[in-house]
Amino acid sequence: MIAPGHKGNIGRPVRRREDSYLLRGEGRFLDDIAEPKDTLFLGFVMSPYARAEILSIDASEALALDGVVAVMTAEEMKRLAKPMHTIIDFPGYRGTPRPILAENQVRFVGEQVAVIVAEDPYIAQDAIDLVQVEYAPLEAAVSLEQTLEPGAPLVHDEVPANVMFESSFSSEGFEERFSADGRIVRERFRKSRVAGVPLEPRGCLALPDHVADSLVFYTSTQIPHLVRTALSELLGLPEPRLRVVTPEVGGGFGTKAQFYTEEVATAAIALHLRRPVKWVQDRREELLTSIHARDHIIELEATVDDSGRILALRAEIVTNAGAYSTYPFGCSLEATGAARMLVGPYDIRHYAYRARALTTNTCPSGAYRGVGQPSCFMAIEGLMDRIGRQLGIDPAEVRLRNVVKADQLPYVNVLGVRYDTGSYEACLRRALELADYWQFRKRQSEAEPDGQFLRGIGICNFTEVSGAGSAGWRVRGLTKVPGFDSAVVRIEPSGQITLQVSQAGAGQGHLTTFAQVLADHLGARVEDVVVAEGDTASAPYGTNTFASRSAVAGGGAVIKAAETLGRKISRIAGYLLGVDVERIELRDSRAVVSGDQGQGVSFREIAAVAYSMSGTPLPQGEEFGLEAFETYDPPLATWANAVHIAQVAVDRRTGSVTIENYTIVHDCGRVINPLIVDGQIHGGTAQGIGEALMEELVYDAEGQLLNANLLDYLMPTAMDIPDYRLDHIESPSVDALGGFKGVGEGGVIGAVPAVTNAVADALARVGANINRTPLRPSYLLQEMQRAAAGN
């Protein structure tokens, strides 16, 4: 039992342990690891065509270059590694294996065709230029609009109509309810294609031992355990002989929650040549080959009553999966994610959807921060605004009429998903108040109709799925995503505490937050706790870090392990102090007797006994050491929620958007560290603002990516990001241990719809209908001109 006087750490703004070295530039990222002097470097020859037959590959000139050790094509590579194949155990899924190097056919610009192995990275780059590949270009399927047309080219012969995944749902009696009385409101939303663009591109370093029967593999990933299991399977190397280590990871955002062909090639070549092998990509390669995301069409139609209540809602969702199903999430994540999250915080009792993922000749898509949610909330929140406009009811009022109320909790939504706790109405009311929403509406209605600026306000009220446990992944058919996480807590002979967690941070501050959680649940001083993670040789197995799961899944495992170890400490302390174990309380790294301030023993003294380094023997029946291992499987999901309100001004002459006010009220349950929670929201919101206003990966009709560089792929700078007004409500989860809910993705999820709705609200004043992103000046000007011309 934790003593009442123990100094609590959860909820305190403990400074991040990571910052002292990260801010000084002393973080050790993949490319900072000193490679051994016989290391070889890779360079990939990438396809310039979206779809083509490979007729021949002539590497003779490259091989003749001094310093080139080997050039490999699919022919050699397929003897070293099996293709990647993501199995999704779900009806309607058609997976296709992806060879590590393209064989016979290329399916997107950037797909790897051959790999150079050279003595230095510059020689590898020069040799890429010397490989002659002869292609026979074929017509490509690129955009969703083109691929939906009958007769579009087939990306994979075995995937009819390019439908890689299809799923549908209809609540009981939906059709009758939908066709009953009620006004129909509909809209088609188009969410543009973007990418996570971590500051540090991907890379890896493979170090085989001297006889190449084991491998240490450094890789910039969020999923070291899943990489180990997958690598072992594809290379045929026993898992115990494979150690995967993540150094400091310079941003992941889901981009690095995927397992990539280059990682397989690097490991395979290192084992084959018995040399250390390193590969680090540049930005162009990163934008061409790291997973892309979004690129969705969502069509909604709802029947509504006169008060604006949604009676029945139908969604038709199409997502662009790209050329291959990615590992480990497959191509179904965005389609089902968007479909299943779309009802969000609203009490919608009749719902039907069809969700499809189409394969196209573009970069494979994957799990970027928010996954289907920025799109599905752009759709449902956009629909709320349209209901308001069509019925002459304020859009905030429409939301208040549809939102799940506090007295309805716990609430089971139309898909059978349970929301244990939440603050859907309270967050909305607080945000409306902080944003001075009603005052703005009054000013807006009085504004000069011909002024230079059109002003608008946009709301996004949303739920954020987080911390999904094994049931949450099983229900989606994902067989390579376990769902549980684990922790090992060990009090060392010195009395200091080691905590190993099955997570792998990419800047989230795990070394700080897990120490806080452990300290509170073990009765330890936070400064006695050292957290380690990201090395499969020492960290226990788990699902790793993505989908806003660290606090929920990792935190739950830490709590369970702390409690197990706490019981052992208490037993030994009771024996040493000669009191009943029930009277032992833990505080400040000591075991004390309840009600007796003076009597107690320190963890160090207990450790001396446990490790047999004391005159006192271990009590009979106790095992040596002070260590506990526990796993935690969170519920199907925990549901955070929040409201974002953006207020914008659109310049009628230039079409440029300025965000004048930005308000967030967020509820992620019990807050472990408010500094880190605020940081997650700030960063995510910046990414969402970028996604709404400017980011877009542009493919031309031939499947050429036209902006694989950061001059042309626009990202927000500090100049584009407003100050946020941020407030919290805490509704601790009752289903998840610790009461935590995830907070990793909410910023993006809220920002994309809030900004889009604000701009749409502004332009609705001149009759323009804004239903797609990015909200570039050219698009806004065109829509304003079209509206002015009266069509």
Next chain:
Amino acid sequence: MELSGERRVGAPRQEVWAAVNDPAFLKEVIPGCQELEQVSPTRFTAVVRVSVGPLKADFKGEVRLEDVVAPLSCRLVGEGQGGVAGFAKGSARVELAEDGEGTIVSYQVDAQIGGKLAQIGSRVVQGVAAKLTARFFDGMAMKLGAEEAAAPAA
């Protein structure tokens, strides 16, 4: 990418027609042309050095003459491989109209680019293409007898 424009050349149509069918003449006026060979009456092979932004590459390719109506019009169809820099392909419809003592050459180009050229150069490639086209016609006009310049319209 589309480009079109016209240019007056101070030489009779027949002379202009002969020039644009003469490999030696073309090699001199095509900007960056390293090699140009006529392999049949309607086929040429060429190596052209082009730099677009940070990319410099030798594009090796073939140009065919199609729909030839001498000396009025033809269509040039070609594709060039720049190795790792990517590729360019396209067609140009060229028409020659008599204009007093001179000839008005008009052109409509439709081109696609791919690979690295598209990925990092697409923002500047239109400008580069317009400049190269202007240089081609300037060179032609200069060699055949300079006349008043008309900037190509993109």
